[in-house]
Amino acid sequence: MTSSTPHSGPGSPRTPDRSPFLDNAKFLLIALVALGHSWEQVITPHTPVLRAVHNLVYGFHMPAFILLCGYFSRSFTGRPDQIRRLLTGVLLPYLIFETIYSFVYHWLRGTELAITPTSPTYLCWFLIALFLWRLTTPIWKAVRYPLPLSIVISLAAGTTLISGDLALPRVLMFLPWFVLGLRLRPEHFAKLRTRTARLIAVPVFAGVFALAYWLSPYPSDDWLSSDADNTVLNVSLVQYLLIRLALFAVTALLVASFLALVPGRRTWLTGLGAVTLYPYLLHGILLRVAEYYGAFRVVREAGIPGVLVLSATAVGVVVLLSTPPVRAVMRPLVEPRLPKWLVPRAEAVSAPATVPTAAAEREKTLAG
Template sequence: MTAPVTVPQPAAETPVPSTRPRRSRSRASRDPFLDNAKFVLVVLVVVGHNWGPLIDEMRAVKAAWLVLYSFHVPAFVLLCGYFSRGFTGRPDQVRKLALTVLLPYLVFETIYTGLYTLLFDRPFAITPSQPTSVCWFLIALFVWRLTAPVWQAVRQPVAVAAAISLAAGTTAVGYELALPRVLQLLPWFVLGLQLRSEHFGFLRRPLVRCCSLVAVLAASAGAWWLAPRADPRLLSMSYDNDDLRLSVAQYLVVRLVLFVVAAALVASFFAWVPRHRAAYTRLGAATVYPYLLHGLVVQAAQAYGVHDLLGWGGLVGVALLSLAAAALAVGLSVTPVRRATCWLVDPRTVRLPRVQISRPSRELRT
């Protein structure tokens, strides 16, 4: 049994927690474009986490991993900001945020800690302030959304958030509450707060879509060239310049370049997301299920050497692994799985038995 791979896996949204759509909301009221984007992104999250253990073995896999991790987490964080535009900090909103994000975070922190103890013989010690595995995204979303009213009142919020992000990368910040990722990914959340539906519509223009193809090809070529020498930790947004052995000037230049690359790839992604309703659209309403659950499967497969086995198959093995990962994302999104696990992912759905206390008879009261 092997130890878990330490390659950073900044998964993301992922997912934008939307654990269970309310029955009172009709399907027509949901934007298929947003659900499509969420579903494709969570599939990419699962695929990327399965590529992680193999990026040091094959240059092509590492190049694809670099391209993927350049944009899919920023895209998810941007959608988090977009869905947080109406958050004003009302008590009912904070209560709902705690129930839909903070409570599942605590539940899955316990589950992942137990899994690591079982698979990797780690001491069972729950540390809610230091997120485990994919749980970092939930606590980050909790913090980001609480700050949404502040950013609505700040002038030039994206520029201010970008300055905070760069400063965080040149400062030794502890990992409590996933603070390095919270701060370094902050500009994408703030950008999402500023966006409107017409901005996504602009990306559908033919000229923009043509430019997006050029951007993807250029990013792919650059990733192939950088793959032998690139440090994957640069894309995890968890490390400062000292950890990466870069001077402050070098770090700032690299981060600015990554901002530009990520912006081009995020725009390219949204430019090609289908706007019509598809067979997978409804799965985009519950992306938190595959996001939180897939890590359990991936860690178990990693512990029992599944990735090492498929790695021997070369690119064919990677292709099979990618298909299996996509199938896993779909399988964890279907209704039977959601019904079986909703008590974990969305504890609000748990209905406690009603206890009826009979009133004492009049004779007893007298």
């Protein structure tokens, strides 16, 4: 999300223009992603509080993630060098981990081994969605009223039968958050960095948690994951539109409140926020392994203490997967290089001196 020297890897020393606030936000969001994926394995009808916390987190963590993706995509114009970095920073990791997750699901869940890059497996949907969102950036810069237009597209996607190929339902339904990120500027974030905003954020979270507890077990995961149309959700067209608009409003409040509470100074988690692609892609594999060996059954039987241990473990795993040793081993998979024969000769020769590294560009494009 900012440039680094050609010899620096992901998580290398921060450059002066890099904002600790944004890196802190990214780390907290990837931690919430891992927590959410862990909690959903142990939620039962007898855990209404956990269900409410889960719904609260799912109400804002992906929209906030996507908003930051849009914010860091503001400079994208579709230049050849940007396209190449998008290929190495997003598309190639997607293809690699889509293949890896296909094998993981085959070995651990016994599913048929089928590598289907047009049908994302588990959390890989986010990478292909980011690839498509980023490619459309010039469009949103070219049209008037991009945010209202994206909201119309998002609502229309939920009232239309759309194929799940390339995660299109989520690509379209989450689109407004990416477009909103494109429209934001540093001064917009600065308005949230006030004591008043932080004081407002606390009751907002408390109020939405109370609402989530009262509505539990609703809204269902299908509403919050934005991948189901009104027929799947079994509501009328009018009901669907009203609920989606209400969710937009609540999510906007939660995203703003979350950003208001994010620390603005450098902390121990700031550096980890620069390398969130590693824990994002890798933690899902560990979750599936834990599921296979019955770890979540043990957590469910342990009750509240088990959930607390699970939560601490999930955050610890995110930290561990962000460390230099793990990144050194996994770099060829998470940060693959474009084959030299695909790079124009002149640019391949001059790249080290003039073109930011794939890691640097990824940190500009991927907010997590």
